[in-house]
Amino acid sequence: MTNILITGSMGQVGSELIDYLLASYQGEILATDVRKVELGDKNERIQSEILDVRDASKLNELIDQYHIDEIYHLASILSAKGESDPFLAYNVNLSGTVNVLNSSVAKKVKKVFFPSSIAVYGPEAKRDDAGTRHDSIPTTMYGITKMSSEMLTQYYHRKYNLDVRSIRYPGIISYKVEPTAGTTDYSVEMIRSAVKGLPYTCYLREDTKLPMIYMGDAMKATLRLMNAPQENVKVRTSYNIMAYSMTCKELENEIKTIYPEFNVSYVPDSRQEIADSWPRSINTEDARRDWGFDPSFDLHNTVLDMVKNLKVLIH
């Protein structure tokens, strides 16, 4: 039996990860967030608590109280919100991660998952097929905290033998919870607008190309990494994953195969600068070799599945 604590469990990723964890683990799940945790149809194996990850003593208490074996540390201030409040991002993302790593060592937590981001690359990084190891400097506060956290995860693994594993997620497309704080949110917003029959104004240029993945593939990759034998996990900073790269216009065109009348205009705002500092595609060879990363959804299938599910949710 493995008992799991999730931080930031009410976000775009956490609200979906809970179901994947319930399906693959026998133990109990403690869903935490700084805001009230809504669990809907409550499963008897899930409990909830308010937890601000900056509060180390409450984190320690919860680990003891719920006999936690693994932590999925999702709590974060994302890229766009991080640029509007850089010091909040600094505190939550860095202090929160240090607290999780320290508590995990002190309380002998067996495994920790940390999601990093393509924001660790800076504008001087290779734009296409950017590799796991790189020497570019991120320019956003979000990227700076993610890069520093990756270095900390590697440090805690080396110094304290903590089994902390990490994936650099690209933009994640999903339908259950609307993303609200990232730079790739436009992808979900654009599909939602089409399903609602509304025009969409995109805050990035139409030729902006970024790496992406569908939520199901991101969750399967996360569990595959976490269940891989320890000796297979060779990268202790963070593994790159992506399923496809797309421009905003390519997404619009794909949506138009279903909704030919759909109208998109492009009015770039401050998020364009963030997107321009990220790579167009990233190299996933390490993840494929070490633990069998193998996404199933391409852009076409992502849009089909999103539309099918959003039609049920929205209408």
Ligand SMILES: NC(=O)c1ccc[n+]([C@@H]2O[C@H](COP(=O)([O-])OP(=O)(O)OC[C@H]3O[C@@H](n4cnc5c(N)ncnc54)[C@H](O)[C@@H]3O)[C@@H](O)[C@H]2O)c1
């Ligand atoms: N969604 C993506 O496209 C994407 C891409 C790359 C990386 N990631 C990473 O994946 C993780 C989850 O992302 P997400 O999309 O679910 O983000 P999200 O913004 O949807 O959710 C983050 C959650 O963290 C919570 N939170 C904020 N401050 C907190 C604090 N002080 N203490 C505890 N909880 C706090 C928020 O209430 C929210 O529920 C993050 O670490 C993010 O950086 C996400």
